[in-house]
Amino acid sequence: MTGCDDSFDIIVAGAGPVGLSFAASLAKSDLKVAMVEPQALERLANPPFDGREIALTYASIRVLRELGAWDAIPACHKSPVQGARVLNGSSPFALCFDPPRGSAEPLGFLVPNWQIRDSLFKIIRLHDHVQLLCGHSVVGVTNSHKGAVVKLSDGRRLTARLLVAADSRLSRTRDLLGIAADVNRLGSSILICRVRHERAHHQVAIEWFDHHQTIAMLPLMEGVSSLLLTLRASEANRLLALDDDLFLMELTDRCRGRLGKMTLASTRHTYPLVTTWAHKFWASNAALIGDAAVGMHPVTAHGFNIGLCSQKQLARRILTARRDRRDIADPDMLQRYENCLRLSAAPLYYATNLLVGLYSGEHAAARLARHVGLRLAQYFPFVRHGISAMLRR
Template identity: 40%
Template sequence: MQSVSHSNISPQAPQEVLIVGAGPAGLGMACALADAGIASCVLEANSLASIEQPAEDGREIALTHKGIAILQALGQWQDLPAAEIAPLRRAHVFNGDSPDHLAFDAEGSGREVLGSLVSNHWLRRVAYQGALKRQGLITIRADSRVCGLEIGAEAASLTLSGGERLTAQLLIAADSRFSNIRRQAGVGAQMRDFGRSVIVCRIKHAQANQGIALECFHYGHTLAILPLNGDCSSLVLTLPADRATAMMAWDEAQFMQWVSSELRGRLGDLEPVGARHLYPLVATYAHRFAAQRLALVGDAAVGMHPVTAHGYNFGLYGLSLLAGLLAEAKKKGQDLGGSAALQRYASEHRRNTWAIYQGTNAVVKLFTDERPAARLLRRGVLQAAQALPPVRAAISAQLTGRQPGLLRQLRSLVGAS
């Protein structure tokens, strides 16, 4: 891609919004805009087949109640088969070799479950189905690689690899945590490469998972079990990148024997279901969520470490917020690329995400530090949380997406003492 050029653009019949990235965030953004009567064109570098029939990628997404409510408003939740939605009833956190655990549940929240788990490829599928239902206001263009970008006083313009130029009032980047649009627009990002990778796969087990997620912070690696329907769960293994690459070469018998040993017999006999997938672990946080005629959504704005399961939920919160603000601007006859709505979006989305992003990274840092002092500290943190029900309730509230948020609950707790 070429460097961004800030110049005056005199477009002819500009489109309202251009969205780069046809993942669930980009397509969800297009659907939310369409429901507000705003037309958009979604550009995707990959093939249309990859959008229509997304391949299984091993990733299971934990959705908060707030995230689910947004999917329901978009009509996407209703398109998910019931069998593809697994309840997350409780979460148990283990530290090192200790048999004790810290438990979280939805008690006191008015909910039966902490949230729900849905496969990433299903979220991609229903996002595409939602876009098809709004064809009058959504255009999807696959095999469309952006090679140039201009942002001017009147409009934003993209040049495609074939030379075609598209213009709109607003450009929205939804092209992953390594966003090319973000970079070419001159917006930097805080990037944290953990030097680790994640191996994900489905496993079948002899004992029922009872809807309980297991987060095992072992020394040298973290092993999580996400409960799915039936006798299956999703295994999420985080470990140093070189070790992860080596383990990907293990045969199924060696890998499952190792996993069974690390689970200390929990869930009984194990066997693999499907392929293993490997992902590098890098967290990102854009320096700005909006600039002149530009907004960032999804991972292009905030790319989370998966340990607190907020990543896709943050994407949903952001697109819902931005769509609402743009709907207000349209009703008032305002320019969609004007600064007022975009700056309000940037401010509110930062307020909703910054503390949790930093807190998540702090948790990861503590629970992957293998020095003796750090091991003592993490044991103490879990023991303190176990002894303070209000703290556990505050964390559960954040997991379920309820308000008030974690920080406000902790402030209330301190103020009452």
């Protein structure tokens, strides 16, 4: 990585997985890129286990493979998903999603978030055109026809032709750019941990919409699953505070023994549920990618995949403009980026919100609608096959 400088072609605010993948997409060009990240360099270089397992579609795997990140992730951390089941309350009926008949390929793969971050960081640090500015955050942005002037928390000022916000669904950079967003704090949290269990999962994921909770059982290595409980924030915090024995007793009860006897295989983590939809995905000399643009509810597991798609779309347009000696912050180019991302993300975003509303309702009409909806989907193969195809595209 290069030494200190104040002038760049592109400044990326946020070194999460999407920000890192965006920088990696540009790393082989001659563009000078700065990444501004509040976390210390040591934490970026050695990301800790955070509980999150990312469900990757084949499109996302192709992107990571092109960047060199997929092959850098050890095979033991790539868990195939051979099928998925959706359950509702105490009903024994399950909506099933499976690979096409005769296909030997799984629906997708589960990979730990920290492993994706680690593999992308290792790519970034190999390239001299990317400079990491860790331990700092963006506190001011000024745009002009010449580009963006970015003020950091230590008082330093950087200039760039293009500023890219990749700093979470509660993006400070987005706010500084004056871009409004629908930010929905849902009042719920996800509690995540890995468990060892006596019953086999057969590499089948389960999404169970039960009363006042949603449980996801994600198959990892043999005899181990990642359990995600979506609960009111206060209830999630209560469970987090229990000792291991009491926590396992309550977890087993909530899962109704579906996995048999369980023991903890990791630390526990909680994350508040927040969804975001930015009103615009670009401004003068600036663009949004990842959760700063679209922050999905995790129930359909597509948030990271949309984020990875967004960075690829923007990076491809920037590299094309650079090759053709055009402005990398051209407003028409940024508008085309927004149009493409909005077209691909909007259906999933609004359909997911509709699904969450239906499956979080506890009144009798909602319960009946869930029951009827699952059975209708099961008896209309094009629905199940369409969703399976979307996962595998």
